[in-house]
Structures are given as C-alpha cells and as structure tokens.
Amino acid sequence: MKVAKFGGSSVADANMLKKVANIIVSDPKRKFIVVSAPGKRNKEDIKVTDLFIELGNNFASGKPIEDAKTNILVRFQTMLENLKLSTELLDEIDESINQVLHNDSLKTNRLDSLKAMGEDTLAKVLSLYLQSLGYDASYVNPKEAGILVSDQPGDAQVLEESYDRLFELNDREGILVIPGFFGYTPDGALMTFPRGGSDITGSIVAAGVKAELYENFTDVDSVYCVNPNIVSNPREIKVLTYKEMRELSYAGFSVFHDEALIPAFKAKIPVCIKNTNNPNQPGTMIVSEREVDPNTPVMGIASDAGFLSIYVSKYLMNREIGFGKNLLQILVDEGISFEHAPSGIDDMSVIIRENQLPIEKEKVVIERIQNELKVDTVTIERGLAMIMLVGEKMNSTPGVASKATTAFENANVNIVMINQGSSEVSMMFGIKEKGLEPAVQSLYEIFFQNLN
Ligand SMILES: Nc1ncnc2c1ncn2[C@@H]1O[C@H](COP(=O)(O)OP(=O)(O)O)[C@@H](O)[C@H]1O
C-alpha cells in the first residue's frame, strides 16, 4: 500500500481537489491519504494556515477577528459549493473556532489548535467528496490514527509509540484521509509540527503502516537541482539519497520538509515527489543509495536568506577549554538555536536565523558574551544568505571548491564565510543577501549548464 500526501498547492481549491481525487482513485494502492490546508491559489493569495494564524494573533492582542474568520469560511464555502457538497461543515468550523478561543485550558497551545483546523477541515472535505463520488473513504483524526507527539507547541516531534498504533490502520477498510501537520500529546493536547509539517505527517504515516512508497504530491514535476524561482527551467533530479535531500531541504529546498526524511529513512520507505498537475511524470525518487555520475558530484544548490552571524574573537581562544561550549550556552540560556558554528584559531562565528535573535534581544546577548567570555571583539552582522552545495561524492572529487569560488568571483559576490559540512556531503558559503540570486545563477552555470 502507498501513502499519498497532497500539499497546500494541491488542495488550494475545488478544481485541484478534483485532480487529487482522480489521482487517488486511479491507483487502488493509494489507501492512506495525508492532506495539507488549502495553500495559495495564486502568488498574491493567502494560505489558510496563515489566515488561522492571523485570527489567533488578533484574538490574543484584542483586535477584531471577523475579517480573518470570514476569509476562512468563504474559502471553504466556495470549495464545498464547487464540489457540490453540503455546506453544513461551515457551522462546524465556526463552532470549533469559538470553542478554541473561549476555552481557557487551551491557552498555551491555542494557536496550534487554530492552525490545525485548516488541514482538519480539508481532510473532512476530501473524504466527503470521495464519498460523493461513490468511494469508500473516511476522515481519520490524528488522535484516532495514533499520532502521538511531544508537548512542544508549533515544534512537536513524533513519539516512537506512534508507529505501532499507526500500523493498525492497515486493518481498516477503504481510503483513509488523515489531516497532516498535527498530532496529540499522551495527555490529549493538540500540537502542530513546524510550518510545512504535513510532509512530516506523511512520512510518519508511511513509516507506521510500513507503506511500499510515500508519494508526496506538490506543484512541480520534480525536485530541481536549484530553486526554480531563481533559475528558470533548471535540471531535474531523478534520484536523490535521503541524506542529500535532507541537506538540501534544510538549506532551502522548500519542496520537502527536512524533518520529513527521517521517519521514511529509518523505515527504509522510498519517497517519490510528484506533480498533482502532471501525475504521469515520474517525479523524483528519494532512496538510500544511488549510483554517482562522476560528472555531477554536486547534486543540488540550495539557498536561503534571513541569517545573521555573531562573530567573536579572542586572542588564544584555541587554548581556552570550554570557550565554544560557554558561547553556545549563552545562546541556550537565551532560547536561541543556531545553524552553523565555523571557527578559527582565535575566532568563532555562529550562524543564526534572524528570527531567532530579534533586534530587541541583541543587546543582552552581546553584553553577556562581552562580560562572561571576556572577548576582544563581538559583532553581529545581519542580512546574510547561505548557499549550500550538496552531493554524496562531492568531497572526494577534487576541484569542487575551486569551481565554486570561481562562480562567486564571476558573479562579483564576496564570500563572507565557507564551511565544509562534517557530514561530508555539503559545502556552505555565507554571503550578503543581495548577492544571492547572481551567485546561485553563476553556480548553476558552472556546475550544471553544460551537462545534458
Ligand atoms: N529545488 C527545488 N525543486 C523544486 N521545487 C522547489 C525547489 N526549491 C524551491 N522549490 C519550490 O517548492 C515549491 C513546492 O513546495 P511547497 O510550496 O511547500 O508545496 P506544497 O504546496 O505542495 O506543500 C515549488 O512550487 C517551488 O517553487
């Protein structure tokens, strides 16, 4: 049996849901269906999850919630009407919103309960639609499915005991439609995964039911070796390893959530990324091992903006036992997670996502580093972008770094930092944000343009 997950773009409106239903029923092995909340119908549109977040934030700050609520209800109303389904579900959404907003025991995870309603409602809509077409389909809530998670609002992690519970879904008849993006703590509290986390649900379900394949349907024919919004018509990737895909997603390939690889990887379930608008295309397979073409040691170029670097220097830092630990401990104390920490003899940089260290918090962090670590210099540089080259055999192929630096030079982009990943499959470059697009385009040209 297969697990098929449909992302926000695949369930954005009634027309897309018709395509989704056709895909599901065209293969009887597609028994376990995981869905996102309706995503953007066009570039200017707003994702339903973002509407729920707006509603929750407005409520928390005492602002009116009516506009966001109306937008959500209209979105589902249009969908239900175009699918010729009853609109009774709208009263249920309205009622659920009110319950969540006025139940004080939900204070710590109220936003999670709201965010989850997008996927929850969509799963109900899709199962009703499949039933209206005459198929045996049912909505299965993640609690009923057995998805147990840690008590971390907006950042939940699956608990191991989920997998045995999920396996029991194999005994159920018909097509099972499960909302993605959330699970429940053992105490019964709803928690969401990080943003984009329906991919994670799909992977957990695939591992739990021991699926033969996890199909992840999105809006592109395949994973490309570079973000298609930066380079037009880039080279398609046919096969990737889990490790390569995880590195690439972590560093900016938004097509698949980086945390979604692990459950599938551990259970050895192959993943296939496919296009809902073009389902007959083979898509991209993600597997344990692949043959390496010596001409393409670099499989992909990932990039992301919105980073900052804390640069610290101190004479004889190399001789001071525990310096790195103490620096990172300050970040732990301040609740800041870091991404990379390249270091030299007398200096060390810590790369952090800008949203982890808002300007208001900067002063405290700098003062603590100065006072507690007695450093010579500490500076913070914002507006950085990271570019990651990824490929399983990249680091045993001579000349990759030199080709990459030539590409930066050709684009006239200065490299602020270089870090070779310890995983040996990636090489990272830090640059100023404004150089991101020219640098990525130049790297693409040097590594991929002349390949067939
Ligand atoms: N390297 C890449 N290959 C394919 N798509 C990419 C890549 N990098 C970024 N993307 C973007 O990811 C999008 C699909 O991811 P996402 O919007 O999360 O899909 P979904 O709505 O299915 O969850 C594509 O439309 C594309 O713009």
Ligand SMILES: N[C@@H](CC(=O)OP(=O)(O)O)C(=O)O
């Ligand atoms: N709807 C959630 C979860 C998700 O996976 O969405 P999408 O499939 O649109 O990336 C979000 O927007 O974060």
